[in-house]
Amino acid sequence: MNGIGGRFGRIAAPLAVGVLMLVAWEALVRIEHIAPYILPAPVAVAEALWRDGPSLLGSLMFTLKVTLAALAAAILLGGALAILFAQSRLLERCLFPYAVVLQVTPIVAIAPLIIIWVNDTFLSLLVCAWIVAFFPIVANTTLGLNSADRNLGALFRLYGASGWQVLRLLRMPSALPFFLAGVRISGGLALIGAVVAEFVAGTGGAETGLASRILEAGYRLEIPRLFAALLLLSLTGIAIFAVLSLIARRLLAHWHESALPPEE
């Protein structure tokens, strides 16, 4: 394949745009003599990243730990809740509205409460990130469990399948694409949740996440370092999304439309 539709186009075209923008940015800062505490040039950001990289990476690890733990909790609890909902319509009717309430309440608004209630810093950040991350998984998986093929369901009944067999062999596989789509959304949300919660909470202990570093750099007007931290945060978000997409693709490769290569 060649041309802009091919591999070259998919990777090189956005890359070229990015490089062009960076060059323009650098030129703008130099020509206009913009102060680094207002807008640092890309080269200055790169220098900050090089200099503060090791300590920023430590903070990144902390944020990443919160994010991944929250995502894991969201997957486990969200998946379990969706299965409960699928087993009983009554339970779904009773509890789903509260899941929505949890979802629509801004995390910034409830984070202070959670920080008061949960003593441990790590745990309180985890709970905040989890609240943001778990809803897409619950909603998507519930939808998926309920959209199994009706005729296949009839077939299972015809052969006297047990409720567990229907769940395990029919509804869970049917829900897998929906579940994975939910996980992909939640991965990004968990990171956002972890950062937002840390903005509100700060970190009391020896470990600090990237959010605290961003705040600190802002207070000290060390804007290049702030940009470097932002860059790390974006890269982390992209990496999480890419990894989750890859997993989804692998798991659905044999059968689901979404995982098929584009038609020639």
Next chain:
Amino acid sequence: MSLLGPSGCGKSTLLRIVAGLVSPSAGMVRWGEDRQAGGIGFVFQEPTLMPWASVWDNVYLPLRLQGAGRREAEARIASLLAAVGLAGFERVYPRELSGGMRMRVSIARALVTEPHLLLLDEPFAALDEITRFKLNEDLLRLWQARRCTVIFVTHSVFESVFLSDRIVVMTKRPGRVAADVAVGLPYPREDALRTAAAYAERCREVSQLLAEASR
């Protein structure tokens, strides 16, 4: 036996009642012997396969639901896949198969429990004529080897005459039995029958009955 009638006359509903998937609003189904899970095979209008499972696993499903192990199912599934012309496709996923081949998987799945009663709900309606003819012949062959009772729902006169020794014609709303025709053409029937005079004559008669029933 074929159930023949205009669309919307309740053929499929009747079939689902027989299968026990729908309960009748009145009346009952009388059985010659005890009903048991796996005693009935059902083929839907669409292949209705599990897209996430291979051909082998799709055919294995009814046995699995009844608690049979993979090992003991091995031989039966192999011979059945060979009988429907799908030997060598065990590891293939449904989306890689043509419509006709998917239908063959669906038929193999219905037969895997060795049912006494096979119910087919317009299984070939969505297929092209060449594939349909081929599947008609294969279905006859499978039936001759097994001799289970088959109820075949269709709206095609030609198909019903070609396949069945008895055709029940149903009327349009309300769905009642309009005629019960004995076809009386000898088995085994082969492709040559499609051009035989006796076949054409039968088709003409049944067409007439269907036209009256649809009025």
